[in-house]
Amino acid sequence: MTDPSRSNSGFSALISIASGLSGAQAALTDADVRRAGPKLREFFAGQRLTSGSSGWLASAYARRSTVDALINYESVLLSLNRDNDAGLTVIRPRDGVVTADYPLSALTGATPEARDAVRTLTEHFRSTAVQREITARTLRRPVVAAARPADPLAPEQRRELPFPGTRSVADGLLSSYEHRLRRPSRTVYVLDTSGSMKGRRLAQLKSALNGLTGDFREREQVTLLPFGSAVKQVRTHTVDPADPKAGPAAIRADAAALSAEGDTAIYSSLAAAYDHLGPDTESAFTSIVLMTDGENTAGRSAAEFEAFYRALPEARRVTPVFPIAFGDSDRSELEAIAALTGGRLFDGTKEEGPGSLDGAFEEIRGYQ
Template identity: 40%
Template structure:
């Protein structure tokens, strides 16, 4: 990630790391393998949208009151579909929007019930909205694109290939500008205006929850945020008045999240019906949804008073899977701002064997998906206009290796990345902070020479720092702030407290590579690049 102001280290933070303080932040998108539903007496398993993690307690409580033992797992919309299509067993799914799963599930759901909903909004600081006149009259998408392209609007939005909010916003812009909804084609998209809109994006993310947390940590970095209105209103409760966001609904339409519970196994119809009755019941819809600023579907229950009541034009997803795929693919390769992804990779002796092989395989997966790969795998591969930098380190830091995915040499770049992965050998000590210093200095230069880029650092290490710069020296070197966000991967015997603090101090997020396949972790990180 680039273009966000540098974050300062908290006083004494890295000194505390040297003492080995423990602690990890919460994760927005847990991706652990789901349990198998093997018998009617087993827990009712649901794979839900990751932003519903905050609603887990009341969902489980209402299910228990209805006599159903509920087991929730979480994933993004694309991953929900792909995990089910790959054979993972769930009784039901609860995605934020049912349109894409209805098209993409290999075996259609046998029942579908809308439980609640949340509009997707452009949350804008009140002062900015007033200057643009949007507090008096809602803008259209062309107005928003114009403000973005002229530098008047800096906003954050999730990656459209990783998160429902970004995908919904992308298709809302495309549909509104084309004057079409369900019959939209890739040729209908107003590419110039869409690119103008995306030029104002200064912060990207793989989840709506993390995007909100990033704004909370540094409200000065952006003026606005595309997110669920529920997330925006919950965030406002934690913000000072000057930084609160006014939900704005473009007058030519938005796409709402309709949260359908979609039954996958007919044999589980009875507990499914009990869950639907409990979650659509007046008690749950009045109490749990009001506290979370979600809109009820039960006509007997009024929405939370803080939710805007004005009518909003509703748009919908395209009704053809090939159109969705074509638009998302073009978004990645041509429309969105390009990125420079810096990978700081531990090649110390402890990485020998399976750990090194896992890292090689993860890099090869990102080099370019094979034909027939799942959509999220293809979208997570490095795209046209991207720059990838490899900084291997052991006792010493190796010279950075650049792999440029230029439009005319994509194939050559893929082969080069695979060759670099195969050539990696593990031996020596662990100079984590010296390697990070090289990466941060490189990130600063990249931002200076090409400010219209997202720049981020991924750190993979399985051990303790025992060579080169120590934490205090690294802290002193960047006392005025870190140039780029760091996304550390918890791996092997690496110091979890240090990884957490590096993520927090840089405005990044840590990922857990100790219980997941490393290739899956790398794929998840791509939503933040």
């Protein structure tokens, strides 16, 4: 299931699960969430895969033999069956579903000409012919009565589940999921602190790590593994629910102490990260985040790392690497690492906002 704090399909799933397990007959209340707490914890104890994207989650499901069920959009599940012969039995909850409905509209400050263009485009998409083409290609449900749903779609309408009645209920449900219901995260941050990172780039890395500490979840385990010509140190911290500020404070202190020197041993450092994680990939969502501003110049080669990775037991190979392209990093090299390990490449090359180093670290949170 995707991360409900960052993905609509995950949030919709969380509402459906909480509604079903609490027996709520209307919009969820705080009392409903409290009543469902024990059952929700039992349910999420079986979760083995999360994501910030419903599309990536579907690809990861097809890759992993250790996952035997998937909560996702109806169209994604049916497309997996059609395009990947996934053999999924699509279950639609009897007590209702949350529909993903994204109306196309203009911004408040749009010009009259822009509003007319949006209206024309909307009318085009809502035409019967286009709706039939959309449902046939994407297996989404049409939004006009004259267009019949594509064959794999059940023709009858489903009961619509209401969203929580207040913002506080939604926030409480999300907080409970993040800190108590879901399995904790366990992440190794493999950080390039070679000589090329000296100056502004290292300052950006430290700033991004500091910003990240405000988003760590209770019970989360974070390892910082800075490297240059070789791994420089391995420091692990856990966010203890009894003292949730101590772990992030220690991470900030470690980040402040980072220094830039040496060559760039990407593959040797990744191998060290897998060795550090060891065989236990079941007790937490495990992942490796790689941030580098250059290409590999020391230690193991790409071929040697691939041989190392493929020799790992299957249970350890499920840990993905999420590389972040930064500075002058070799994008093709990082894409190959992501493809090999089942991860995803993120862009951190921009100065600020989406595509910046801060934004890349934040986006990865949905996959941890």
